[in-house]
Amino acid sequence: MLNSTVSRAGKAKAGAYAARTRAGLRFLPRSPAFWFLFPAVFALAVIGIYPLLVALYNSVHQYRLADLAAGTPFVGLDNYIATLTDPTFWQALGRTVLFLCLTLPIEIVLGLFAALMLHRPGLAWMRAAARVGLVVPMATTYAVVGLIGRLIFNRQFGVANYLLGFFGVRPLDWLGDPTLAFVSVMIMDVWQWTPFCALILLAGLTMVPKEAEEAARLETRKRLTILWHIERPYLLPGLTAILILRSADMLKMFDAVYTMTRGGPGAATEFISVYIQRIGFRLFDQGLASAQAILLLLLTIVLSRLYIRYIYQEIA
Amino acid sequence: MSVSLFGLVTIGAAPRSFRARAGRRRATVWHGLALVVIFLSSVFPFYWMVTTSLKRQADALAYPPLWRFTPTLSHYIDALFTHDVLGSLINSLIIASSTTVLAILLGTPAAYALARYEFRGKQDLWFWFISNRMVSPVVLAVPFFLIATQLDLIDTHIVLILLYLTFSLPIVVWICTDQFRNVPVELDEAARLDGASPWRIFWRINLPLAMPGIVVSAIFAFIFSWNDLLYALVLTREDAVTSPVAATNYMSGYELPWGEIMATGTLIVLPMVIFALLVSGRLVQGLTMGAVK
Numbered sequence: 001m002l003n004s005t006v007s008r009a010g011k012a013k014a015g016a017y018a019a020r021t022r023a024g025l026r027f028l029p030r031s032p033a034f035w036f037l038f039p040a041v042f043a044l045a046v047i048g049i050y051p052l053l054v055a056l057y058n059s060v061h062q063y064r065l066a067d068l069a070a071g072t073p074f075v076g077l078d079n080y081i082a083t084l085t086d087p088t089f090w091q092a093l094g095r096t097v098l099f100l101c102l103t104l105p106i107e108i109v110l111g112l113f114a115a116l117m118l119h120r121p122g123l124a125w126m127r128a129a130a131r132v133g134l135v136v137p138m139a140t141t142y143a144v145v146g147l148i149g150r151l152i153f154n155r156q157f158g159v160a161n162y163l164l165g166f167f168g169v170r171p172l173d174w175l176g177d178p179t180l181a182f183v184s185v186m187i188m189d190v191w192q193w194t195p196f197c198a199l200i201l202l203a204g205l206t207m208v209p210k211e212a213e214e215a216a217r218l219e220t221r222k223r224l225t226i227l228w229h230i231e232r233p234y235l236l237p238g239l240t241a242i243l244i245l246r247s248a249d250m251l252k253m254f255d256a257v258y259t260m261t262r263g264g265p266g267a268a269t270e271f272i273s274v275y276i277q278r279i280g281f282r283l284f285d286q287g288l289a290s291a292q293a294i295l296l297l298l299l300t301i302v303l304s305r306l307y308i309r310y311i312y313q314e315i316a
Numbered sequence: 317m318s319v320s321l322f323g324l325v326t327i328g329a330a331p332r333s334f335r336a337r338a339g340r341r342r343a344t345v346w347h348g349l350a351l352v353v354i355f356l357s358s359v360f361p362f363y364w365m366v367t368t369s370l371k372r373q374a375d376a377l378a379y380p381p382l383w384r385f386t387p388t389l390s391h392y393i394d395a396l397f398t399h400d401v402l403g404s405l406i407n408s409l410i411i412a413s414s415t416t417v418l419a420i421l422l423g424t425p426a427a428y429a430l431a432r433y434e435f436r437g438k439q440d441l442w443f444w445f446i447s448n449r450m451v452s453p454v455v456l457a458v459p460f461f462l463i464a465t466q467l468d469l470i471d472t473h474i475v476l477i478l479l480y481l482t483f484s485l486p487i488v489v490w491i492c493t494d495q496f497r498n499v500p501v502e503l504d505e506a507a508r509l510d511g512a513s514p515w516r517i518f519w520r521i522n523l524p525l526a527m528p529g530i531v532v533s534a535i536f537a538f539i540f541s542w543n544d545l546l547y548a549l550v551l552t553r554e555d556a557v558t559s560p561v562a563a564t565n566y567m568s569g570y571e572l573p574w575g576e577i578m579a580t581g582t583l584i585v586l587p588m589v590i591f592a593l594l595v596s597g598r599l600v601q602g603l604t605m606g607a608v609k
Contacts, residue, residue: 032514033433037441040426040485043418048448048456048482055459063462117350130351132593133358139592140362143545143560144581148361151368151574157379159364165380191361248450255545259564273454273546280458281550293455304443304450 052297059291065284072287079291089292091267092275095182099271100250103186103193108242110190111197112235116227118198119205134195142192146259149188150175160184178268181261185269188256193249197242204238205231244304251300272296362585369578376574391575392583401580404562408584411473411558412541415480419537422481423488424530428518430489431496432504442493449486453546456482461550471553479547484537491536495529496522539588559584 059079061072083089114134118127140148152160153174161171174184208231216226254273257263263270263278270278276296280289368376370387396402430442460479461470469475499522507517523530548558557565563580566573 031433031435033429033435036425036429036433036514036518040422040445040489041441043422043481044445044448044485047478048451051456051459051463054463055455058459058462113350114354117347117354120347122344123348123351126348126351126355130354130358132596133355135592135596136359136362136589139539139588140585141543141545141560141581141588143543143563144365144585145361147563147577147581148365151578152361152364157377157381159381162380188361191357195358244450252450252452252454254452254454255543255560258545258549273452276452276454276458277546277550280454281461286458286462289458293452293458296452297455300450300452300455301447304447 052294055290055293058287059294061287063285063287063290065286075287079287080295082288083291083295088267089275092270092272095267095269096250096253096271099182099186099189099253100247103189103250104243104246106186106190107194107197107246108239110194111242112201114194114198115201115205116223118202131199134198136195137192138195138199140192142255143259145188145192146256146261149184149256149260153184175261176265178265181265181268185257185260188260189253192256193246197246200238200242201235204235207234247303248300251296251303362589365578365585366582369575369582371575373573373575376578391573391579394573395576395579395583399562399566399576399580401559401562401583404557404559405583407473407556408542408558408560411476411480411556412538414473414477415484415541416534416537418477419481419484419488420530420534423485423533424492424523424526425518427489427492428496428522428526430493431499432501445486445489448482449490451482453544457547457550460547464551470551471556473556475551476544476548476556476558479551480541480544483540487536487540488530488533491533492526492529495526495533498529499525535591539591542584542588 058072060074060076062070062075062078063072064070114130118131120127137145152158155161155171155173155176158174160174161169165171172180174180212230213226216230220226250271252273253271254277257269257271257274258277261269263274267275273296276289276292279285279292367385369391370389371382371385372388372390375382375385426445430438456479460475464470464475503521503525504517507521512520543560544558545560545564548556548561549564552558552561559580563577563584566577566580
């Protein structure tokens with residue numbers, strides 16, 4: 001009796017499935033594309049989406065690791081409201097955007113300069129050496145970049161103060177002063193990521209037809225004219241990629257800051273990821289941190305959507 | 317008339333080409349200078365880390381900084397064995413290579429499907445893969461910490477191996493899709509006419525031809541996994557501590573052991589630099605394949 005019900009239900013399910021397949025999902029199980037994609041999609045769904053659902057769930061609950069005796073009652077949107085009305089959250093976000101707006105142009109300009117120097121004919125072995133040099137910052141582990149920053153910008157024996165001394169600058173307390181700490185994190189970021197910009201832009205430059213460049217060089221001796229009229233179209237896709245990747249990376253920025261300043265002094269270098277990490281793992285408020293993580297995720301999604309829609313059209 | 321014009325041009329051209337040559341030489345000097353500056357500024361912080369790791373503590377703390385000193389390897393020995401950086405390096409190696417292998421196994425078929433097949437929702441799927449690469453680790457670290465606690469997976473290799481898939485898998489898919497697109501589709505069609513199954517076409521024809529891109533993506537996946545700090549910081553305690561976490565563990569107390577910290581940093585970074593230099597041509601290729609196209 002029970003068995004037959006079960007089997008009838010099973011049959012009904014199978015029927016519904018068959019109907020659904022007929023209705024439009026037919027391509028899925030049949031197509032090899034499905035089976036090629038399935039493992040990766042499944043894995044990413046389990047590791048990438050399931051935790052987000054957990055975060056979503058936690059974000060509407062009170063979840064203090066330090067006070068689990070209080071239980072985890074449902075609190076509705078309290079965590080979101082608390083986040084959105086919390087000035088420190090907005091300050092962390094504003095700081096991140098400020099960092100992006102200050103650092104990215106420097107990286108692009110210096111990267112473009114380096115790319116043009118590497119692209120320029122002549123001095124082959126020096127160009128090769130410079131190119132090898134550019135790989136070093138890119139290969140340096142982010143956390144170690146922060147440690148190197150701490151070493152170089154040390155107040156007592158740092159080599160930054162020593163080198164600036166040649167220009168008559170008195171020793172500065174780089175990591176103790178809020179503005180200077182921000183600047184020193186900027187400098188380390190520029191050090192690490194300018195090569196990335198340079199190599200991407202260089203790749204664009206190598207796509208420029210040699211004849212077009214040479215013809216332009218006969219027409220004008222102004223480097224900027226050639227850059228603007230001949231090379232610009234080849235640089236734009238790379239520039240777009242830099243914008244996308246660097247913006248996303250800045251929202252992610254944690255490692256180097258954590259090892260270099262831990263967000264300090266005060267909150268001078270507490271960028272958004274560092275801030276959320278502090279709430280979640282140093283203040284142990286998982287509910288609040290979850291709400292912030294979800295908000296950060298929304299921001300990332302909006303950002304990458306915008307980029308893809310308006311700039312990065314070459315995709316797919 | 318035409319002769320005199322011709323003569324004018326040649327007369328005018330002679331001093332100009334002379335001046336141009338002097339200008340070119342000056343430009344070459346500036347070019348060389350710029351290249352030297354690029355090289356030095358790229359390498360200097362790394363150089364400073366390595367030399368500090370070889371200095372005795374008193375030398376490391378000297379001001380003005382010492383440029384010549386008697387090198388010592390004692391910090392490396394202390395770091396590796398006293399602070400068990402060796403164990404953390406082994407952990408990093410296990411975790412980064414496992415996640416890379418997994419990412420290649422899962423990612424290459426997906427990349428192939430994205431490159432070869434047309435289906436509904438393909439663009440959305442593509443976007444989803446890419447957006448995974450852009451999500452801040454802290455977004456996943458918060459819930460993953462609780463999940464791992466419940467499953468008793470805190471401080472294990474497996475949790476980091478899985479978590480690192482969130483960025484290694486997208487980078488593999490991203491780079492390899494491009495690589496598979498460059499494999500001539502005629503080869504697929506010819507093989508299909510010969511009766512080869514889709515899997516066989518993928519495995520025997522496309523995979524070998526896409527190998528350069530796959531290697532590049534594997535290197536990227538490895539480097540990203542090796543470099544992670546945040547996930548490892550949150551999810552490890554003792555047994556599964558990776559080397560970046562070990563490097564930050566010195567950061568307590570008043571007098572920092574700079575030699576050991578920099579020795580640890582060097583041990584972490586040096587393999588990556590050698591790795592990246594060995595394939596630097598492809599590293600650039602990988603960057604452009606992943607980003608520009």
